[in-house]
Amino acid sequence: MSDLQRRWAKAKLNAAMPVFNELDEEGTGTGTGDESDSGTTTRSLSYSVTSETSDAVPSFPDDDSSSASSSSVSSTGTVIPSPARALFARPLGIPSARTLDPIPWTTYFERELLLPTPSSPTVSYHTYLTSPVGKGPLFVTHHGAGSSGLSFAVLSSEIRKRLPTAGILSPDCRGHGSTIAPEDPLDLSLDTLSEDLYRVIMLTRDAMKWKELPPVMLVGHSLGGAVVTDLAKKGLLGGALLGYAVLDVVEGSAMDALTSMQTYLSTRPVGFGSLREGIDWHVRSRTLRSSVAARTSVPALLMLEEGDGERPWRWRTDLARTQPFWEGWFVGLSKKFLEAKGGKMLLLAGTDRLDTELTIGQMQGKYALQVFPEAGHFIHEDLPEKTAVALVDFYRRNDRSALVLPPKVSELLAQGKKV
Incomplete structure (x- = not known):
């Protein structure tokens, strides 16, 4: 130095x-x-x-x-x-107890519709709607057995955050929610439910005075997955259907689960003392892993029966009565899912739910697969943000409005151009 x-x-x-x-x-x-x-x-x-x-x-x-x-x-x-400062302590003013107050549907949807059916005067479909903006897509949902259209409420807001032009149509299927339909005899067959969903879409178009259907993305959970797949396979929506997504249901595992369904129903409470008790049970039992989702969707699952003892809030849908239809919902589901036209996506809570036919189809690239192992059966309620990201990306991959096709030869000849 x-x-x-x-x-x-x-x-x-x-x-x-x-x-x-x-x-x-x-x-x-x-x-x-x-x-x-x-x-x-x-x-x-x-x-x-x-x-x-x-x-x-x-x-x-x-x-x-x-x-x-x-x-x-x-x-x-x-x-x-x-070092003495509690950096990760709760801020003052925020209660430590979990809030169990119900969240109204108006938090998530623009309006609700009660759609009478001219061909069936005894049937009126109840649905929640947020209209698409401009040329935005319409996500049409179908809930699982025992649920309601509000099962997709939190997901709908997450979709809109990422795709503000999107619309969401979330109906209650017959026997559920506020949809009015005959209960004797009870008809919950797959053909009836897929026809109901198609009618809801068309009646909503007429009620909202849409000149034509917006691009449609079908989204179904559990039973709803079988319904949207059946509607896609029938091709009733024509070119308006861009694709369909199925949430946590495949034929093999669904059929296996039916054997233990009655055991599950026997362990459920028959009722609750209040709505808050019902919400709390869904969260504590891990049926739903998001308290926000439970506060939103559970109130629609229960109804007040006056003078019914200490547990006046009872299940709106008696799932035990639906047993005759269980097998018909899921038989042939995997084959229809792979054969129907349009983009296909399967969202699962675990790869163990894949059956042989879907495993082969996935290896052949016939559909998109997303697995959320941290979620329960209600993927869209447990993880609404991740589910929304997957659905919006799925829509964008299948959006035909962004495609610019070359002119047809006949059009060029009509314009006097050489080909």
Whole structure:
């Protein structure tokens, strides 16, 4: 080291000595901030000397917060919190208990419709609707057995966040929610339910005075997956159908699960003392893993029966009565799913749900597959954000409005152009 370098380094270290002396007098060799009695934070810097010839380098702990500092040329610095401060404590004013108040459907949808059926005067379909904007798509949903159209409420808002032009049509199927249909005899056959869904789409078009159907994406959960697949296979929507997505149902696992369905129903509470009790049971039992989703969808599953003892809130749909239709819902589902026209996507909570036919189809690239192992059976309610991302991406891959097709030869000849 040259004499010049030694003199320069010595001068820099001497300039820093008052700072070290001040820190030593305070009884600390590291510059941590302390909270005074008034609640303010004292900022100080810690220095490290890396070698005999190095400058004293101020080092700042990593933190997102910053404030003005006279020791920085840019006038920005770091507030160093006291170790005693509870950085991850709940902010004051937020209750620690989980809120179980119901969330109204108006939080998520633009309107609700009650659609009478001219051909069937005893049937009126109830549905929730947010209209598409411009040429945006219409996501048409169908819930599972025992659920309602509000099963897709939280998901609908997540879809709109990512695709503001999208519309969502979420009906209650017959025997569920607020849809009015004969209960004696009860008809929940697959043909009837897929015809109902088609009627809801057409009646909504007429009620909203749409000149034509917007591009349609069908989304069905469990039983609803079988319904949207059947409607897609029948081809009733023609060119308006872009694709369909099935949530957590495949033929093989569904048929296996039917054997234990009665056992599950026997373990469910027959009723609840209040709506909050019903919401709480769904969350505690892990039937739904999101309290927001439970607060939104569970109220539509229950109805108040006056004078019914300590548990007046009873299930709106008697799932035990639907048993004669269970097998018919799912037989042949895998084959129809692979053969129907349009884009196809399957969202599952685990790969163990794939049967042989779908496994082969997936390996052949016949449909898109997404697996969310952290979700339960109600994927769209447990993980609405991830489900929305998957559905919006699925729509964009199948959106034909972005395609620019070359002109037809006949059109070029009519214009007198050479081909």
